[in-house]
Amino acid sequence: MKLEFLGAAREVTGSKHLITTKHGTKILLDCGMYQGKGLETDAMNRDLGFDPKEVDYLILSHAHIDHSGLIPYIYKLGFNGTVLCTPATRDLCSIMLADAGRIQESDTHTFNKKRQSQGLPPVEPIYTLADAQACMSCFISVPYHKKFNIEGEVTVEFFDAGHILGSACVYLEIKEGRRIIKLGFTGDIGRYNKHILKDPEPFPQVDYLIMESTYGDRLHTTISNAEQELLMAVLDTCTKKRGKLIIPSFAIGRAQEIIYALDRLRNKQLLPDIDCFVDSPLSVNATNIMRLHPECFNDEIVEYMKSDPDPFGFDRLQYIQSVEASKALNVRNKACIIISASGMMEAGRVKHHLANNIENPKTTILCVGYCEPTTLGAKIMRGDKTVSIFGHQHEVRAELRRIESLSGHGDYSEMINYIGCQDKFRLKKIILVHGEAETQEHFRDTLHEAGYKRVDIPKRLDAIEL
Numbered sequence: 215m216k217l218e219f220l221g222a223a224r225e226v227t228g229s230k231h232l233i234t235t236k237h238g239t240k241i242l243l244d245c246g247m248y249q250g251k252g253l254e255t256d257a258m259n260r261d262l263g264f265d266p267k268e269v270d271y272l273i274l275s276h277a278h279i280d281h282s283g284l285i286p287y288i289y290k291l292g293f294n295g296t297v298l299c300t301p302a303t304r305d306l307c308s309i310m311l312a313d314a315g316r317i318q319e320s321d322t323h324t325f326n327k328k329r330q331s332q333g334l335p336p337v338e339p340i341y342t343l344a345d346a347q348a349c350m351s352c353f354i355s356v357p358y359h360k361k362f363n364i365e366g367e368v369t370v371e372f373f374d375a376g377h378i379l380g381s382a383c384v385y386l387e388i389k390e391g392r393r394i395i396k397l398g399f400t401g402d403i404g405r406y407n408k409h410i411l412k413d414p415e416p417f418p419q420v421d422y423l424i425m426e427s428t429y430g431d432r433l434h435t436t437i438s439n440a441e442q443e444l445l446m447a448v449l450d451t452c453t454k455k456r457g458k459l460i461i462p463s464f465a466i467g468r469a470q471e472i473i474y475a476l477d478r479l480r481n482k483q484l485l486p487d488i489d490c491f492v493d494s495p496l497s498v499n500a501t502n503i504m505r506l507h508p509e510c511f512n513d514e515i516v517e518y519m520k521s522d523p524d525p526f527g528f529d530r531l532q533y534i535q536s537v538e539a540s541k542a543l544n545v546r547n548k549a550c551i552i553i554s555a556s557g558m559m560e561a562g563r564v565k566h567h568l569a570n571n572i573e574n575p576k577t578t579i580l581c582v583g584y585c586e587p588t589t590l591g592a593k594i595m596r597g598d599k600t601v602s603i604f605g606h607q608h609e610v611r612a613e614l615r616r617i618e619s620l621s622g623h624g625d626y627s628e629m630i631n632y633i634g635c636q637d638k639f640r641l642k643k644i645i646l647v648h649g650e651a652e653t654q655e656h657f658r659d660t661l662h663e664a665g666y667k668r669v670d671i672p673k674r675l676d677a678i679e680l
């Protein structure tokens with residue numbers, strides 16, 4: 215069989231890896247979008263490196279856009295195969311891809327206005343809301359631990375990766391005559407001892423493992439500190455400075471972790487009487503989907519829900535859908551907490567909140583996740599004195615804070631712990647994807663020290679025979 219790396223190779227977005235079996239069946243692992251590099255990404259996203267019409271199956275590890283975001287695009291180009299994923303991933307995709315379709319339409323609209331003023335012809339969005347809605351007809355959901363057989367040749371099974379709701383490590387058995395190749399694809403690996411989702415679970419022995427490496431050179435602080443760090447940020451900003459605490463957050467996963475932490479602090483009577491707003495329609499919908507999938511919850515939250523049936527809601531928390539209500543927050547002077555997407559501060563309503571508050575020293579921007587190095591979030595958090603938001607220069611006078619332990623990705627010790635379920639001698643090769651090149655080299659050294667001798671770091675368009 216052949217394995218080609220078409221994205222997230224020595225980089226952190228655009229996850230796409232194509233399997234071609236001996237009989238010619240084409241199976242794509244993830245179909246993610248490149249994010250965070252401005253105009254350059256559009257060209258990278260349109261250049262797939264394969265013909266969507268030839269792909270028979272797409273196996274999706276989880277719903278994040280850097281793993282799923284090009285599904286509507288390949289559908290538009292003639293993909294007529296089947297998308298396999300867990301039920302929660304399917305549900306999340308139905309809202310996330312629609313949201314991505316809307317963003318493509320509105321970004322292209324803005325871009326075309328500029329082009330028109332330069333006398334240039336308009337361009338088409340890579341896909342639209344309608345494409346995103348239509349592609350959902352290709353999805354089949356397969357629960358964790360149920361085997362799905364592809365044409366008597368490949369067996370697929372999902373194992374909980376503990377990264378976001380529905381996230382999976384994909385375990386494949388690929389038959390080639392008498393030989394069976396066992397291939398694992400971790401997708402993104404979550405952290406251990408989280409508050410809502412289960413730990414990443416062990417998966418069967420594989421011969422080859424395609425493994426993410428986002429935090430291959432980092433150690434996080436323990437998750438239990440996050441609640442305390444969040445409380446300190448609230449007290450310092452909202453009680454002492456009487457300012458706004460802006461928490462840019464991925465709509466899926468991180469937002470619910472923050473909301474649940476605030477809910478716990480409120481129940482413990484530690485959270486002061488401060489208004490909290492979740493200003494992101496996608497976060498609102500994602501929270502509702504989360505409520506529909508208690509099968510993904512760990513024992514802690516199940517126990518918690520016996521005394522508080524809604525861990526994502528409390529008296530001072532408001533979910534905001536409408537644009538008018540979101541705009542009303544701009545003129546509000548009172549101290550408050552605003553949780554808003556996107557996490558990397560590149561898109562979404564959070565950009566308006568930043569534009570309106572970043573020059574105010576009473577404001578605190580609390581970064582709770584990874585920011586790709588070219589994004590606005592990375593520029594702010596690395597300490598740039600001025601940043602451009604919506605084409606205007608803003609001085610950064612807001613206080614900057616960071617909680618790293620809420621990361622959705624395990625650090626290197628957690629990732630090594632995760633692959634502890636594998637026999638090092640039977641594992642023929644680890645193939646690192648989804649990481650910045652330097653981080654991956656660091657992680658390769660760490661894996662070598664841990665006794666994993668064969669570790670490859672493929673480049674984009676590299677192909678290997680297994």
Ligand SMILES: [Zn+2]
Nearest residue numbers: 276278377402
């Ligand atoms: Zn992810």
